[in-house]
Amino acid sequence: xxxxxxxxxxxxxxxxxxxxxxxxxxxxxxxxxxxxxxxxxxxxxxxxxxxxxxxxxxxxxxxxxxxxxxxxxxxxxxxxxxxxxxxxxxxxxxxxxxxxxxxxxxxxxxxxxxxxxxxxxxxxxxxxxxxxxxxxxxxxxxxxxxxxxxxxxxxxxxxxxxxxxxxxxxxxxxxxxxxxxxxxxxxxxxxxxxxxxxxxxxxxxxxxxxxxxxxxxxxxxxxxxxxxxxxxxxxxxxxxxxxxxxxxxxxxxxxxxxxxxxxxxxxxxxxxxxxxxxxxxxxxxxxxxxxxxxxxxxxxxxxxxxxxxxxxxxxxxxxxxxxxxxxxxxxxxxxxxxxxxxxxxxxxxxxxxxxxxxxxxxxxxxxxxxxxxxxxxxxxxxxxxxxxxxxxxxxxxxxxxxxxxxxxxxxxxxxxxxxxxxxxxxxxxxxxxxxxxxxxxxxxxxxxxxxxxxxxxxxxxxxxxxxxxxxxxxxxxxxxxxxxxx
Numbered sequence: 001x002x003x004x005x006x007x008x009x010x011x012x013x014x015x016x017x018x019x020x021x022x023x024x025x026x027x028x029x030x031x032x033x034x035x036x037x038x039x040x041x042x043x044x045x046x047x048x049x050x051x052x053x054x055x056x057x058x059x060x061x062x063x064x065x066x067x068x069x070x071x072x073x074x075x076x077x078x079x080x081x082x083x084x085x086x087x088x089x090x091x092x093x094x095x096x097x098x099x100x101x102x103x104x105x106x107x108x109x110x111x112x113x114x115x116x117x118x119x120x121x122x123x124x125x126x127x128x129x130x131x132x133x134x135x136x137x138x139x140x141x142x143x144x145x146x147x148x149x150x151x152x153x154x155x156x157x158x159x160x161x162x163x164x165x166x167x168x169x170x171x172x173x174x175x176x177x178x179x180x181x182x183x184x185x186x187x188x189x190x191x192x193x194x195x196x197x198x199x200x201x202x203x204x205x206x207x208x209x210x211x212x213x214x215x216x217x218x219x220x221x222x223x224x225x226x227x228x229x230x231x232x233x234x235x236x237x238x239x240x241x242x243x244x245x246x247x248x249x250x251x252x253x254x255x256x257x258x259x260x261x262x263x264x265x266x267x268x269x270x271x272x273x274x275x276x277x278x279x280x281x282x283x284x285x286x287x288x289x290x291x292x293x294x295x296x297x298x299x300x301x302x303x304x305x306x307x308x309x310x311x312x313x314x315x316x317x318x319x320x321x322x323x324x325x326x327x328x329x330x331x332x333x334x335x336x337x338x339x340x341x342x343x344x345x346x347x348x349x350x351x352x353x354x355x356x357x358x359x360x361x362x363x364x365x366x367x368x369x370x371x372x373x374x375x376x377x378x379x380x381x382x383x384x385x386x387x388x389x390x391x392x393x394x395x396x397x398x399x400x401x402x403x404x405x406x407x408x409x410x411x412x413x414x415x416x417x418x419x420x421x422x423x424x425x426x427x428x429x430x431x432x433x434x435x436x437x438x439x440x441x442x443x444x445x446x447x448x449x450x451x452x453x454x455x456x457x458x459x460x461x462x463x464x465x466x467x468x469x470x471x472x473x474x475x476x477x478x479x480x481x482x483x484x485x486x
Contacts, residue, residue, distance in 0.1 A: 056153030058161060059142045060170070064134035071125040077256045078249030078282070079119060082240045086110065086123060089215060090131045093167050106167075107237040108206060109216035111175075113223040114242030117283030120219040123242065124171045127217065134168040136161070140177030143197045151178065151197030159204040159214065166213030175218035181227045198227060205235045224443060244281055246376060250274040253282050257289040264305040272306075276313055276356075278376055288312045314371075319364020327362070334399060335360045335368040338409055341398025342370040344484060345477050346391035351384040353391075367409060382430045385420060390473040390480075392417045397477035401485065421469045422462075431465050434458070 063069060073083050092099055092106055099106070112120040128135035136158065143151040162168045172178075178197045205216055218236065220226065230236065245253055251274040258268065277285060291312035296304040315321075327335070339358045346352040353372035360368040396410040424430040427440040439453050452459060 055150055058154050058158035060136040060138040060158055062134060062136055063128045069125040069128045072129040073126045076122055076126050077252035078245045082242050085238060085240050086127055090127060093131050093133050108234060109236040110238045110240055111236040112219040112240050112242055115244060116221050117281035118242045119282045120242050121173055124217055131169060134165040136170045140172055140174040143178050151193055152200035155197060155200040155204055162214045169215045171217045173219050176220045176222045176225055179226045179230045202229055247274050250277060253285045257286050261293050262303045264303045268306055273309055278374055288316055291315055318369055322362045325362045337398045337402045338395040339368045339370050341394040341481060345394030345480055348480050349387040349390055351387040385424055386473060389417050389420055390477050393474045393477045397481050401481050417470055421466045425462050425465045433465055
């Protein structure tokens with residue numbers, strides 16, 4: 001019975017090992033692909049997670065091997081002295097033997113200092129275009145990052161690359177972002193990133209292992225806040241001051257920016273335009289030339305003429321004309337008297353700036369304006385300053401004489417006058433009672449101090465003298481206008 005119910009089982013294993021191997025291969029293959037993809041993303045293959053491993057590398061833009069900025073020294077108008085100094089550095093890199101035979105060393109660095117818009121970065125571009133050596137260009141803030149130690153690492157990497165390609169030039173724009181004076185403040189945090197970056201920069205520029213053949217060029221408009229150790233010879237051997245252009249330089253700059261414009265065939269008097277723009281930087285002049293072209297297009301003209309340039313100057317100084325601003329007849333009359341007051345007083349006092357035009361068309365934030373052409377003088381006497389204050393108060397004085405009351409329209413005049421009178425007393429030592437004392441601090445350290453550099457008694461005296469100076473000129477302005485009321 002039992003034998004009859006027995007079932008014979010015959011096992012046969014299917015021969016399937018190929019598919020098994022394939023499964024394992026695919027599994028590991030997919031894992032490796034995912035791993036490679038992740039490492040690419042982390043290691044700098046782009047994307048938001050990129051550059052984690054490349055974070056300490058320099059971000060400099062390199063110009064070498066024929067890649068150029070398309071700017072050379074001929075494109076830089078004015079700035080003759082600055083160009084001369086920088087041309088010498090370029091010449092040194094091109095043929096160093098002339099200098100080394102004399103026993104001269106290559107300068108380590110040059111610092112371009114000057115107001116915004118005077119052409120510091122343009123000069124650097126010209127150096128990059130002229131020097132036939134590798135040129136590394138970057139900004140001071142390119143060193144700063146959210147991670148600790150990155151700034152110093154980037155400085156090291158930058159100099160390492162520059163040394164490999166020596167002789168070479170490094171240009172750091174806005175160097176005050178990392179070169180600011182190191183403080184003694186303990187609360188700055190145990191790890192101040194900017195100071196570490198600056199320390200590394202100081203060591204790389206002139207440290208124990210001195211680099212040769214790498215020239216650093218820095219640019220800043222705030223040389224007063226830079227660290228003293230950065231400014232010393234051996235790091236920045238030269239400070240090149242890039243000043244606001246004078247009349248002759250403005251003519252040269254204008255000629256550069258007028259070239260691409262389609263100008264009226266009767267020609268534009270470049271000297272006249274240069275005289276109309278005292279105190280303008282190179283960037284301002286470029287802006288005016290562009291504005292003049294835009295105004296000519298707006299007026300549907302075929303070429304840019306003299307009037308377009310004058311309109312552009314007004315537009316840049318005062319803002320856009322607001323022809324549809326609602327002003328009542330009484331207000332218009334008051335504004336007219338106010339501006340006429342300025343014009344009359346400046347005409348009748350000896351040292352005030354010559355008047356160009358007076359307008360009661362509102363522009364920008366002002367309701368009316370009197371345009372002057374200040375003399376380009378380097379020294380100003382007490383008489384000249386007092387006459388300027390008197391002319392600025394002429395507007396309010398005119399309102400008082402005509403209406404017997406004054407309005408809020410003289411705000412900008414009063415602001416200007418107060419600053420000028422305060423400067424006379426506290427900065428230039430032009431007040432007999434306070435005497436030959438200046439409380440001006442050129443190093444900029446006074447911004448961080450809490451106390452005033454003078455006592456309460458002196459403070460009261462300064463207030464009294466400022467007030468007295470302004471009131472005397474106000475009385476004088478009223479007297480002049482009363483005598484010439486017609």
